[in-house]
Amino acid sequence: MKQKQTMGIYTCIWIVAIVILIVSLFQNLGYAKVINYSGIVRGATQKLVKEELQCDKDDTLIVYLDNLLDELQTGHGEHGLMKLEDKVYQQELNEMNVMWQEIKLEIQNVRHGQSSKKLYQLSQEYFQKADHMVATAQNISDQSLAQSIVMFFLYLLMTGGIFLFWYRHKQKQIQKVMYIDKLTGIYNLLSFEIEVQKQIENQKEFSYVLICFDIDDFKFYNTIYGYAFGDKMLQSIAKGLQLFINHNGICARSNSDCFYALVSYHDGIAEDLRDYLKVVMKEDLELDIIDDLTMSFGMYMVTQNEVAQDILDYALLAHKNAKAIGKNCMIWYDQNLLDRLNQDNLILKQMHRALAQHQFQMYLQPQFEVSTLKIIGAEALVRWKMDNGTFLYPDDFISLFEKDGYIYELDFEILEQACRFIKTYNVASDFSISVNFSRVTIHHKQFYQRLHDVLEKYKTPIGNIEIEITESAFHDLSNGSRAILLKLREEGFTIAMDDFGSGYSSLNLLDSISVDVLKIDKFFLVERSQKREMIIGLIVDIAKTLDMKVICEGVETEDDIDLLRKLNCPLGQGYYISKPILAQQFAEQFLNHEREIHG
Incomplete structure (x- = not known):
């Protein structure tokens, strides 16, 4: 659209210029005709006088000259001559006409036998006047041409100036679009990099x-309070950033809620920035939600002679790691971060070899009846025994494997170990092993078939395997994945929701996704309070109402057992019975003896 407007302006300028040239051309053509016919009047009159002096009458030429003089004076006639409005020219033309009348009178006298001397003298004077009149017409034409040229160049100068002004204005607008964030009015990432x-x-x-930072769960605020409110939040943050740096730095918005700031350093800079932004947002926004708002920060200390793109990448990398750790985190890009990233890369590189060498070991933690302490099942957990003999726990590598997709192979490695365990120890049909499956695995297009292939390989009954998925993973399941889980339930698989109560909208999940087992997050027992005890009781009641099994995780003490018995929670899991132990040790301790432990 803008290109069309620009072309339209170009076209208008040149059309007007061409019109000016055409008008000037026609005007000068008109002057040229007047000059030409003025010369004809001079020459034709001399010819007429010469003929009359030789007694050769030419009335036709007299009529022609009458008409020609009249047309030069009036601008009307068969020759299409224009009337020159110049006073000097018209005066000379009038004098020429008077003298012409005298010449015509003398011609008649000569024809009647009078002397031709006066006619000859008049013709000489007439020639001089006619010559002067032609010169005057030429001068008028030259002046008109000069004026036209001056006007044309003035027009080009004026339009050029206007166009230059317009072009600069457009360039500023383009630069604003290219370098300024439209929503907040601060720099965008492109211009920020240049300025940095x-x-x-x-x-x-x-x-x-x-500093690179964003609002934790910004999508949640957009969804709950609307995108208009989300835009106001971003505008308020931009305003706060500009006030905070106070000409001692620069700031920018990259995308969505991601902001950058280059600011002079002092101790606690990130905390001060966060607190300042919250103060500004409280003043600007009408909803009282800022106290609960959290932000994640990535930071890099800038040294001289660095490349802007590099330091932006460093801050962004620190920010991504802060987001991976959790809400309200602040991470510096420093040697500690690099060491951890190197360790993560080393872990990822060793993953395939570790699978081939069976370094991932299945540990089992018993699940028991709270009332009798009878062992009724177990949860399969993973430990990585590395080449040097050290052990890595799931928190050290699970999130990395999820990001790179390796988790799919690991999940099925543990499933295979669980199926081998069930076959090796001839586990009873009423004893189930709960196997964790990542959201990545559930979304894999081969998940359903591979699950059945593994169970078929080891002739494992469906009732011995429980599919366990975290509550947060349930939030991200696609409709296709939900349909597969429903199909697996119809086939007889048990579906368990792990870490229940650790997220939000759990009741909505229970309404939209059918599960068989709720596993109450250990958080409710670790930091116990009267309200949390009441929540456990409510979850137990909900599970019973929905005909679900319920297991409370993190059971470690006699007090925990007493509480669960009081709340009628039927099942538990935790260190009170056993920590996670190797499969062989689990079999020896809980399968080769009576599955009951008395406190």
């Missing part, structure tokens, strides 16, 4: 820190 490079090259007095 200038700033660090001129860095002398201040030490700068580059």
Whole structure:
């Protein structure tokens, strides 16, 4: 659309210029005709006088000259001559006409036998006047041409100036679009990178820190309070950033709720920035939700002679790691972070070899009846025994494997170990092993078939395997994955929801996804309070109402057992009975003896 407007302006300018040229051309053509016919009047009159002096009458030429003089004076006639409005020219033309009348009178006298001397003298004077009149017409034409040229160049100068002004204005608008974030009015990432490079090259007095941050769960705020409110939040943050840096740095919005700031460093800079932004947002926003709002920060201390793109990447990497750890985190890009990233890369590189060498070991933690302490099942957990003999726990590698997709192979490795265990120890049909499956695995297009293939390989009864998925993973399941879980339930598989109560909208999940087992998150027992005890009781009641089994995790003490018995929670899992132990040890301790432990 803008290109069409620009082309339209170009076209209008040149059309007007062409019109001016055409008008000037026609006007000068008109002047040329007047000059030409003025010369004809001069020459034709001389010819007429010469003929009359030789007694050769030419009335036709007299009529022609009458008409020609009249047309030069009036601008009307068969020759299409224009009337020159110049006073000097018209005066000379009038004098010429008077003298012409005298010449015509003398011609008649000569024809009647009078002397031709006066006619000859008149013709000489007439020739001089006619010559002067032609010169006057030529002068008028030259002046008109000069004026036209001046007007044309003035027009080009004026339109050029206007166009230059317009072009600069458009360039500023384009630069604003290219370099300024439309919503907040601060720099976008492209211009921020340019300005950062200038700033660090001129860095002398201040030490700068580059900060990358965003609002935790910003999508949640957009969904709950609307996108208009979300935009106001972003605008308020941009305003707060500008006030905070106070000309001692620069700031930008990258995308969605991601912001950057290059600001002079002081101890606690990130905490001060976060607190300041919250104060500004409280003043700007009408909803009183800012106290609960959290932000994640990634930071990098800038040194001289660095490339802007590099330090932006460093801050962004620190920010991503802060997001991975949890809400309200602040991470510096430093040697500690690099060591951890190197360790993560080393873990990922060793994953396939570790699978081939069976370094991932299945540990089992018993699940029991709270009332009798009878062992009724177990949860399969994973430990990684590395080449050097050290053990890695799931928190050290599960999230990495989920990001890279390796978790799919690991989940089925543990499933195979569980199926081998069930076959090796001839586990009873009423004893189930709960196997955790990542959201990545559930979404895999081969999940359903591979699950059946593994069970078929080891001739494992469906009732011995329980499919366990975390509550947070249930939130992200696609409709296709939900349909597969429903199909598995119809086939007889038990579906368990792990970490129940750790997220939000759990009741909505129970309404939209049918599960068989609720596993209450250990958080409710670890930091016990009267309200949390009441929540456990409510979850137990909900499970009974919905005809679900319920297991409380994190059972470690006699007090925990007493509480669960009081709340009628039927099943438990935790250190009170046993920590997770190797499969062989589990079999020896809980399968080769009576499955009951008395407290």
